[in-house]
Every structure is written in C-alpha cells, then in structure tokens.
Amino acid sequence: MSNATDTTRMSGGEAIIAAAAANGTETIFGIPGAQIYPMFDGIYNSSIDLIVPRHEQSAAYMAMGYAKSTGKTGVFSVVPGPGILNTTAALCTAMGNCSSIVGLTGQVPSSFMGQGRGHLHELSDQAGTLKTIIKDAITIHQQDNVSDKVNQAFATSRNGRPGPVTVEMCWDVMAEQQDAAIHTPEAAVSPAINPDEISAAVKLIRGAKKPMIMCGAGAQHASAEVLALAELLNAPVTGFRSGRGIVAEDHPLGVPPVAARELWDDTDLLIGIGSRLEMPYMRWGNYMEYQQVPTSGPKLIRIDIDPAQMNIFTPDVGVIADSAAACRLLTDQLASQVSPDSKRIDEIATAKAVAWQAIQKVQPQMSYLSVIRDVLPRDGFYIPELSQMGFTTWIGGLPVLAPRTYIEGGFQGTLGYGFPTALGVKVANPDKAVVSVCGDGGFMFGVQELITAAEHNIGLVTLVFNNNAYGNVRRDQDMHYNSRYSGSELLTPDFIKLAESCHVNAYRVTSPAELKPVLEKCINNNAPALIEVVCERGEETSPWEFIHMQQRLSQPQR
Structure with missing residues (x-):
C-alpha cells in the first residue's frame, strides 16, 4: 500500500473522485444518475472539469480521444446497467486501439447484489460482462479500500498494454459517509528487459x-x-x-x-x-x-x-x-x-x-485531403471515420507529421467513433487545431453531441462529407451484388440548420477550392464549427486496391 494523506470524512462517491484526482484526473466525461449522485457531488466539490455529453457512448469515446491524444488516462462516469452497456462499443474500441481509460459506475444496493430481484439498472453480473470486453472490471465492496482499488484500476489501465478498466460501487456504499484516506499512487514500473x-x-x-x-x-x-x-x-x-x-x-x-x-x-x-x-x-x-x-x-x-x-x-x-x-x-x-x-x-x-503518384487517382478524396493537410498545422489533430475519406487516409492520403496527431479507431472498425472521439481530443488540446472528418452515416451516430460542443465551447471543426449513403457499403453492393442497394442509401437532414439549431457555426461547400478558406477561418476562430461537404452519391474512387496490395506498384530494378 502506498502512503496516505490525512483521513477525511466523505461519501464513497467522493472518495472515488478524490482517488481519481490523486491519479492525475483533470477532466471527467459523464452523465449523472441516481446510483452515482455522490460521485458527481464529489466532482462538483473538486477541481476536476466535467464535460456532459448527450449519450453515454460519447462519454467513453471522449475519454478515449483524451487518452489517445495525450498519453494520459481518460476518465468517464455513467450509471450502471444500460448506462455502462451503452459505452461498450467505445470500450471495445479502446481495448482494440490500446487506450488507457477508466470508467466509474455504480451498482444496485449491496443487499440486492446477485439476487435477480429486478432493482433499477440491475444486471446479473455487470463486472463479469464487462470483463469479456476490457482489461478488468473492479468492484469496491467497502469504503476502507476505495483509494487502493481506484489506484489499482488506473495502474491496470496504464501498465503493460494499455486498455479500459471500470470501477463499480454499490448505491448504498457510495452514499455512505465514512472516514477515508487517499493513498498516493505508486509509480508505473516497466518490465525488466531480458x-x-x-x-x-x-x-x-x-x-x-x-x-x-x-x-x-x-x-x-x-x-x-x-x-x-x-x-x-x-x-x-x-x-x-x-x-x-x-x-x-x-x-x-x-x-x-x-x-x-x-x-x-x-x-x-x-x-x-x-x-x-x-x-x-x-x-x-x-x-x-x-x-x-x-x-x-x-x-x-x-x-x-x-x-x-x-x-x-x-x-x-x-x-x-x-x-x-x-x-x-x-x-x-x-x-x-x-x-x-x-x-x-x-x-x-x-x-x-x-506511391504518392499512384494514389492521386483516388478522387475527390485526395484533393480534399491535400487541402486539409495544407491548412492543418503540423501539430494539429486529424480524426478520421469509417468513410471513403477515412479509408483514403489509411493509404497515406494525409501525411501524418507528428506523434499522436492521427487518432484512429483501430481494428474494431467502429462506425460513429470519430466525432465524439474528436471532441475528447479537443478538450484535451484546447489550443491546438483539431479536425474531425466524417461521412454522413457515421456522423449521425453521435450528431447529438453538437450541442455538447456548443455548451462547453469545444472548438472542434467537423467536416461531414454528405453523399446520402453508407458509402463503403453502397460501393461493395455496387461491385459485388449487382447494384442491389440494401440499406445503404440514406436520407440525411439539413446539416446546416441542424448545426445552427445547436448553436454551432455551419458552412456548406462543394469543392476543395471552396473548402480551403472556410477551413482556415474555422481553425482560426477556434470555436465549434461544422462544414458540410456536398458529394454526389457514389462519386468516390475506391482506395481499397491500395489497402489490400498483393504486389508492389513498380517492377523491381534489374
């Protein structure tokens, strides 16, 4: 056990927040609810910043963006049961792309644990369910070891191969006032090299x-x-x-x-x-x-x-x-x-x-990416999506010029991760340029967070390439299913009106030349902004021949 500070009377929820702060937490992304009120009261009485998204999944994605862009541990807090289950797409994404995040959640009252009585948000085995997805799920049964358990969660998340860890505490234990001591976390130790x-x-x-x-x-x-x-x-x-x-x-x-x-x-x-x-x-x-x-x-x-x-x-x-x-x-x-x-x-x-000459055929994506690269500073952040623009970055369409500035979702291929993740990146890096580039399909997974950006003045610039389709699915159906478009063509909202209704500056462009001055303006303003890029459905050249390359482009020299 590490050294402790003086004992202070506090609730279990306040102790969790104090222990998180001792582990370096400066921001928590979360949505309050009945079982976790004491934690949010602890946040209120602390120096930790609170960012409140409009969906629990976004809270975990934001924590992931915070972690990936800084190398620190991102922290989120949501209610148990359906709340923590709503974060699992983000949790499996974070597990796949090695993001250090800690999720703080609640549980049913302790006497109901394992009873199947049907208490609010009850799951038969919440921690067991989460352990099938993430590095660990830790249950705190009593207050006298809160600090050590939270320290364990942060250490597990950070050490070795980074990944997500959750901490849960029963409703009654979290509310109870007790004397608690907060222990200083132990420094991380790298494995000895053979x-x-x-x-x-x-x-x-x-x-x-x-x-x-x-x-x-x-x-x-x-x-x-x-x-x-x-x-x-x-x-x-x-x-x-x-x-x-x-x-x-x-x-x-x-x-x-x-x-x-x-x-x-x-x-x-x-x-x-x-x-x-x-x-x-x-x-x-x-x-x-x-x-x-x-x-x-x-x-x-x-x-x-x-x-x-x-x-x-x-x-x-x-x-x-x-x-x-x-x-x-x-x-x-x-x-x-x-x-x-x-x-x-x-x-x-x-x-x-x-290679650069060969991939120029991937249009119009390459022309748009050239504009973005020209405008985005070397240390600016680019967060792609599962989209034709995103796949074109996989082949080098956007040169990456500094560590941690290209925030990718990893092998899960999670549609919709980009926009909320980018919000977390911008919260962590408020003075740097951050650009999120989405397709209309993926953006709609988290569109409600436009109001979160406005409420917290998160100066993210979001580009939505609107082709009224799940573009990659439609292309596959065109190529392999004789153009039988099953579920791939979409009706989209008026993104300009939608953004403006959420108090976000909005612009519409139709070409790379039109995009450049608008993007420059938005980055310089450092305020929440949405740029809709109008595209013709199916116009994009597929980048996939450059992703699955069975042979080199040029013949070897003899």
Whole structure:
C-alpha cells in the first residue's frame, strides 16, 4: 500500500473522485444518475472539469480521444446497467486501439447484489460482462479500500498494454459517509528487459541489409527512440493506423503505407514495435486465414510490452519490453556494429514518389485531403471515420507529421467513433487545431453531441462529407451484388440548420477550392464549427486496391 494523506470524512462517491484526482484526473466525461449522485457531488466539490455529453457512448469515446491524444488516462462516469452497456462499443474500441481509460459506475444496493430481484439498472453480473470486453472490471465492496482499488484500476489501465478498466460501487456504499484516506499512487514500473532477447535482436539486425521498422500504438511515446534507431540503420519507418506519425512522413525515413509496400519485397528484416503488424501479414497477405507464424517474408523481430503478443503472432526474435527502452538499448549496442546502406535514402525517396503518384487517382478524396493537410498545422489533430475519406487516409492520403496527431479507431472498425472521439481530443488540446472528418452515416451516430460542443465551447471543426449513403457499403453492393442497394442509401437532414439549431457555426461547400478558406477561418476562430461537404452519391474512387496490395506498384530494378 502506498502512503496516505490525512483521513477525511466523505461519501464513497467522493472518495472515488478524490482517488481519481490523486491519479492525475483533470477532466471527467459523464452523465449523472441516481446510483452515482455522490460521485458527481464529489466532482462538483473538486477541481476536476466535467464535460456532459448527450449519450453515454460519447462519454467513453471522449475519454478515449483524451487518452489517445495525450498519453494520459481518460476518465468517464455513467450509471450502471444500460448506462455502462451503452459505452461498450467505445470500450471495445479502446481495448482494440490500446487506450488507457477508466470508467466509474455504480451498482444496485449491496443487499440486492446477485439476487435477480429486478432493482433499477440491475444486471446479473455487470463486472463479469464487462470483463469479456476490457482489461478488468473492479468492484469496491467497502469504503476502507476505495483509494487502493481506484489506484489499482488506473495502474491496470496504464501498465503493460494499455486498455479500459471500470470501477463499480454499490448505491448504498457510495452514499455512505465514512472516514477515508487517499493513498498516493505508486509509480508505473516497466518490465525488466531480458538481455538475451536484446542480444538476439542485435544479431539479426547486424546481419540485415535492408531492414524496415513498422510501428503501432505501443510506440507513440517512443518517437525519439524509434527515430534514433531508424537513422542508425537508414531503415524506413512506417505504420498502418495507430502507428502513423511516430516518424514524420515528410522525414526521409518516414514512409506511408503504400510506399512501405513498394519497399516490402526487398526487405530482409522487419522490426515491429508496439504493433500487431496487421498491414504486411493480413492486409498484404491473406485477410481470411489466421497464421500464428509468418509463412513468408523477411525475418521478424517484435518489440512489445505484452508477452501474449509473442504467441498470438510468433516472431523469429521477441523482445518483451517498453518500446522506448528497447529502442534505446538496441541503438546503444548497435552503434559501433552496423554500416547502413547509403543508397537506402534514395530508394525510400523513390518509393514515396511512386506511391504518392499512384494514389492521386483516388478522387475527390485526395484533393480534399491535400487541402486539409495544407491548412492543418503540423501539430494539429486529424480524426478520421469509417468513410471513403477515412479509408483514403489509411493509404497515406494525409501525411501524418507528428506523434499522436492521427487518432484512429483501430481494428474494431467502429462506425460513429470519430466525432465524439474528436471532441475528447479537443478538450484535451484546447489550443491546438483539431479536425474531425466524417461521412454522413457515421456522423449521425453521435450528431447529438453538437450541442455538447456548443455548451462547453469545444472548438472542434467537423467536416461531414454528405453523399446520402453508407458509402463503403453502397460501393461493395455496387461491385459485388449487382447494384442491389440494401440499406445503404440514406436520407440525411439539413446539416446546416441542424448545426445552427445547436448553436454551432455551419458552412456548406462543394469543392476543395471552396473548402480551403472556410477551413482556415474555422481553425482560426477556434470555436465549434461544422462544414458540410456536398458529394454526389457514389462519386468516390475506391482506395481499397491500395489497402489490400498483393504486389508492389513498380517492377523491381534489374
């Protein structure tokens, strides 16, 4: 147990909030309700900011955006039962994209636990249900261990492979006044690195002629260390979704996905850092067949803090470690042992040029993305959606120039995550530009949060590409189902009137040229804004040929 402050009389709910504050919580996204009134009273009496969305799912998405953009733990609070169940789409998304978030919720009165009596919001096993989705669900049964249990929740969420954790407390216990002490959380401890694993990795790297580094979410905090290793080896650095921007894609070694595919066939060693390596082994391989071990391609080193990853996808050498610490060790040990190929810089530049030219056919998305990239500052945030614009960013249509600035939903592919997640990003980064880019279908999942943006003056700029369709579904039905459009064509509201009714500035544009001045104005105003981009249904060029690439674009040099 860690050191405690003086004992203070407070409710169980107030103790939870005090313990969350001790763990660095500055903002909570939440909606109050009967079982959790004491927690919201604790928030009222604390220095923590409260952001109140209009849907519980949005509270968890906002916490996820807060976490992904800062590296801190995002916190939300909703009622038990249907309230916490409403957050599960966001929770499974956060589990998939490795977001550290803590959800604070309630429970039925303690005498009703497990009775099935039908008390308000009662579930047969709330914590058990949540444990099938997230890292852990912690129940606090009495007040004398509130602080330690909350500390445990934050530590579990942050340590190792980050992910969501919930904390629940019974209605009566949360309301009861008792003497409580708040304990100082213990500092996080990274796993000890096995020197034999580092030595094995050094041996493989030393013998490689054309290594490549591929990053995931687990390397977002290790930008400097990854770059130092890459520069030592003249190795290109790439990522698919959550690994973008760790090395800026306008750096000579920063490589977007399609350019990485150009270099892949000649790569003799892949160093995966905090990544599931979905792009080369699933997207460029067989997406329908699980392989535990690579059946082709280069030698593989995996650096990951989660030991389970080494069994899920087994490398030639596995290094179980924090990515920054492992990269520092490798760089130090390799400094006098490698002679990088000076020709690699030119080869990488050629691959980037070939890839950039090839993806220009993906229109009009590329033209709009070029405008957005031109207007958005290097440290500005871009939050995509499951849309034709979003998929075009997967192929490098929007160069990512800084860590944590491209906030992707990860492998769950959760339609509707983008807008509420972006609100959380902006709350965490009020002085930086934040742009959410949605399709009309995905945006409608969270459209009610326009009023949340206005109420809390969240200066998010949201672009809604309106093609009156679930565009990707419609395209698939056009290509594979003889244009039988089943459920994919939509009637949409007047987004301008809708936004204005929510006290949000709104604009309508029809071309990239029209978008540029409007986007510049909205970013400079730093106030809630919606820009509707009117599109013709079905006009977008599909980017998918560049996502599932079975072969490189150019023929190898002879």
